Amino acid sequence: MGMGGKLKLYNTLTREKSEFQPIDPANVRMYVCGPTVYDFAHIGNARPVIVFDVLFRLLNQLYGAAHVTYARNITDVDDKINARALRDYPDLPLNEAIARVTEKTAAQFHADVAALGCLPPTVEPRATDNIEPMIAIIGKLITNGHAYAAGGEVLFDTKSMADYGQLSKRPLDEQQAGARIAVEGHKKHPADFVLWKLSGENEPGWESPWGRGRPGWHIECSAMSGRYLGEVFDIHGGGLDLIFPHHENEIAQSRCAHGTSVMANYWLHNGFVQVEGRKMSKSEGNFITIHELLAEEKFGGRTWPGPVLRLAMLMTHYREPIDFSVKRLEEAERLIAKWPAADPSDAAPDESVLDALSDDLNTVAAVQALHQLAAAANADATKLPVFSASAALLGLLPEKAEIDAGLSARIEAKVAERLALLKAKNFAEADRIRDELTAEGVQLKDGKDRETGERVTTWELKR
Numbered sequence: 001m002g003m004g005g006k007l008k009l010y011n012t013l014t015r016e017k018s019e020f021q022p023i024d025p026a027n028v029r030m031y032v033c034g035p036t037v038y039d040f041a042h043i044g045n046a047r048p049v050i051v052f053d054v055l056f057r058l059l060n061q062l063y064g065a066a067h068v069t070y071a072r073n074i075t076d077v078d079d080k081i082n083a084r085a086l087r088d089y090p091d092l093p094l095n096e097a098i099a100r101v102t103e104k105t106a107a108q109f110h111a112d113v114a115a116l117g118c119l120p121p122t123v124e125p126r127a128t129d130n131i132e133p134m135i136a137i138i139g140k141l142i143t144n145g146h147a148y149a150a151g152g153e154v155l156f157d158t159k160s161m162a163d164y165g166q167l168s169k170r171p172l173d174e175q176q177a178g179a180r181i182a183v184e185g186h187k188k189h190p191a192d193f194v195l196w197k198l199s200g201e202n203e204p205g206w207e208s209p210w211g212r213g214r215p216g217w218h219i220e221c222s223a224m225s226g227r228y229l230g231e232v233f234d235i236h237g238g239g240l241d242l243i244f245p246h247h248e249n250e251i252a253q254s255r256c257a258h259g260t261s262v263m264a265n266y267w268l269h270n271g272f273v274q275v276e277g278r279k280m281s282k283s284e285g286n287f288i289t290i291h292e293l294l295a296e297e298k299f300g301g302r303t304w305p306g307p308v309l310r311l312a313m314l315m316t317h318y319r320e321p322i323d324f325s326v327k328r329l330e331e332a333e334r335l336i337a338k339w340p341a342a343d344p345s346d347a348a349p350d351e352s353v354l355d356a357l358s359d360d361l362n363t364v365a366a367v368q369a370l371h372q373l374a375a376a377a378n379a380d381a382t383k384l385p386v387f388s389a390s391a392a393l394l395g396l397l398p399e400k401a402e403i404d405a406g407l408s409a410r411i412e413a414k415v416a417e418r419l420a421l422l423k424a425k426n427f428a429e430a431d432r433i434r435d436e437l438t439a440e441g442v443q444l445k446d447g448k449d450r451e452t453g454e455r456v457t458t459w460e461l462k463r
Helices: 043-063 079-088 094-115 131-143 217-229 240-258 290-295 306-314 326-337 351-358 363-379 381-393 400-423 427-439
Strands: 008-011 016-019 028-032 068-072 147-150 153-156 193-198 213-215 233-239 264-270 273-275 322-324 442-448 455-461
Touching: 008 264, 028 043, 028 217, 043 068, 043 094, 043 233, 043 264, 043 273, 043 290, 043 306, 043 351, 043 381, 068 217, 079 094, 094 290, 131 147, 131 153, 131 193, 131 217, 131 240, 153 240, 193 217, 193 240, 213 217, 217 233, 217 240, 233 240, 240 264, 290 306, 306 322, 306 326, 306 363, 322 326, 326 400, 351 363, 351 381, 363 381, 400 427, 400 442, 400 455, 427 442
Parallel strands: 028 068, 028 233, 233 264, 273 322
Antiparallel strands: 008 016, 147 153, 153 193, 193 213, 442 455
16 A cells, blocks of 8 residues: 555444455545535535545545545435525526526535535536436335335335344334334335435426436435445445434445445544534524635634635544634634645655554544644755645645735734723733733734824734
């Protein structure tokens, strides 16, 4: 594998960390569940995109970019999308309204994740382009005795699969809240789930052997991963919240359709994101989109550079919960401000960063190692290429000007606030701001304006 230690990953399927062994080192394949494009991506959606981008970059480094295929889908058929289309474009024909919603939202998603330093995946299939493969898998499941048509719907028969539930480790009788309540609709068993559902007139639909309808959510990922990566592939990723039911049901569909013992060999899941210590929700008022962070002064009263947002995410291990806060962003910004401007470089990344990432993507240790390399490059310009290559491996090649502008704006605001406090003779608060800035390495110099005699404050960053 060339440089660094052997890659070890924590596998949700086995509940242990083990050495990654690809099915074919010349064709390493990874699938990650992408966005449902009915609304702008929020900071919780940003986490898997960033986490699996780091893994994609690492796999490219270890196996060569020509030998890695990363598929991340776009879900552009979903009941939430229909609802949004009817709300936003009530005068358009439904299909046109849906297209408007999904195009606009997908374009915004691409802009947002590019600003977060994420590479585009190798392939980005859309659900609506893969209806035929979905219908084919559903047909196979019926033929194999794992699915049944009832009342115009097609459902997966969970009791037909001996080891259903292996990923979430939930016994079948616990699979559904309220399992003792009458089984809804046409289900044989409470845990059975929809593969195909009938579409009404004001719902998008495709012709199928079971009537005009649309796919269930889970079948989409089985069809798209199978089409682009094969019946069995190396890595499947997503958020912790997808383990059950989404990933569990993908495994059931894929294995039962293809007669395979696994769908993917390694299952990786990133932890939850809280905002300012609370679960993110519209009702809490702490629901924040990537776009609001990047472009609107919504969070902490200012905008944040993409590399700062990315670094703030990488300062916590991907499997741990993360508390996304203004304080954490400021910490990331202070750190990055001390780094030299990175240049695209042909150097190899430093072993310290490679080794950290090879240990189940330990970005916390990787960032610490990168900080050491930054200090070395600041002291000795010949070390800049290694720093730059190491930063690039983490997707952190920040535009220096952008970071510095963001940092300057924040310091200017604090300096102005302190001057106002001094005018109001609130010396304790003014001193508190000075101390805060000193702790960040910002030195203030107070003087008087020669013309007006007014107090003025200049500042410099002590690197």
